[in-house]
Amino acid sequence: MSVEINVTGEVVTAYLSGELDHHTAKEMRESIDLAVELNMPTLLVLDFGNISFMDSSGIGLVMGRYRNLLKTGAQLHIANAPPQIYKVMRLAGLERLAKLERKGENNGNNQ
Amino acid sequence: METTNKFSMTVLSRSANESFVRACVAAFAAQLDPTLEEISDIKTAVSEAITNCIVHAYKEGAGKIYITGELTDNNMLRLKIRDKGCGIENIEKAMEPLFTTVGGERAGLGFAVMQSFMDSVRVRSVKDKGTTVSMTKKISPRFKLNG
Ligand SMILES: Nc1ncnc2c1ncn2[C@@H]1O[C@H](COP(=O)(O)OP(=O)(O)OP(=O)(O)O)[C@@H](O)[C@H]1O
Numbered sequence: 192m193s194v195e196i197n198v199t200g201e202v203v204t205a206y207l208s209g210e211l212d213h214h215t216a217k218e219m220r221e222s223i224d225l226a227v228e229l230n231m232p233t234l235l236v237l238d239f240g241n242i243s244f245m246d247s248s249g250i251g252l253v254m255g256r257y258r259n260l261l262k263t264g265a266q267l268h269i270a271n272a273p274p275q276i277y278k279v280m281r282l283a284g285l286e287r288l289a290k291l292e293r294k295g296e297n298n299g300n301n302q
Numbered sequence: 303m304e305t306t307n308k309f310s311m312t313v314l315s316r317s318a319n320e321s322f323v324r325a326c327v328a329a330f331a332a333q334l335d336p337t338l339e340e341i342s343d344i345k346t347a348v349s350e351a352i353t354n355c356i357v358h359a360y361k362e363g364a365g366k367i368y369i370t371g372e373l374t375d376n377n378m379l380r381l382k383i384r385d386k387g388c389g390i391e392n393i394e395k396a397m398e399p400l401f402t403t404v405g406g407e408r409a410g411l412g413f414a415v416m417q418s419f420m421d422s423v424r425v426r427s428v429k430d431k432g433t434t435v436s437m438t439k440k441i442s443p444r445f446k447l448n449g
């Protein structure tokens with residue numbers, strides 16, 4: 192499990208990798224929140240391209256970041272969601288909170 | 303319908319066991335030759351049930367989680383995940399999407415995921431005694447060349 196942060200202008204991108212469950216969520220959440228706190232982005236991109244597994248703990252993580260971003264009016268994008276992860280996200284209706292992009296759908300944006 | 307294989311395992315309610323148990327169940331279910339999507343569905347449902355034991359049932363401290371799996375000759379996987387934790391007072395309410403007794407970082411979608419990804423989910427629970435989640439999933443037989 193790891194989080195790599197990239198800051199470009201007002202965009203913070205968090206590249207998540209490994210398995211996202213209750214065991215790993217806390218550390219991922221803390222890395223993302225620290226980057227948001229330090230950079231005050233207008234857009235946070237969560238890149239799930241290298242996430243190999245996710246359950247509802249990942250939904251909780253996305254919903255929690257969405258709630259935090261509401262305070263500053265920043266946007267949330269989910270990029271590169273692999274099929275299994277996309278399925279869980281759609282079940283949760285995350286497309287109502289964030290722009291939701293499947294893996295292979297982003298045509299080189301958000302990179 | 304006959305049982306063709308069985309396993310049982312007991313783990314402590316440590317969060318490191320979430321990935322351990324779902325990997326074990328996936329390896330067991332692999333005997334039915336599931337698709338990648340079916341394997342993902344099973345792993346996700348198992349992860350939800352195990353996480354609930356750790357986060358809810360044994361929130362006061364560590365306890366044991368009992369997992370059994372069975373394969374039947376009609377290509378069915380049956381799973382039981384049992385804890386001896388705090389139990390659920392109102393099961394119907396607990397199973398409603400977005401219902402959670404833990405605010406903040408939990409979505410309240412664990413049961414919704416189990417129900418959506420498995421064919422059947424049954425929950426039995428007694429307050430202060432524990433909870434058993436039973437789930438089944440039929441694995442679609444795959445076309446095989448020359449049997
Ligand atoms: N094994 C259990 N023992 C005691 N209570 C449980 C158990 N499993 C579930 N519950 C109760 O049922 C509620 C709903 O469970 P569910 O998995 O749907 O959501 P959650 O665990 O709260 O959130 P999420 O799964 O999205 O992280 C829980 O909040 C908890 O109160």
Ligand SMILES: [Mg+2]
Pocket residue numbers: 247350353354411412413
């Ligand atoms: Mg849950």
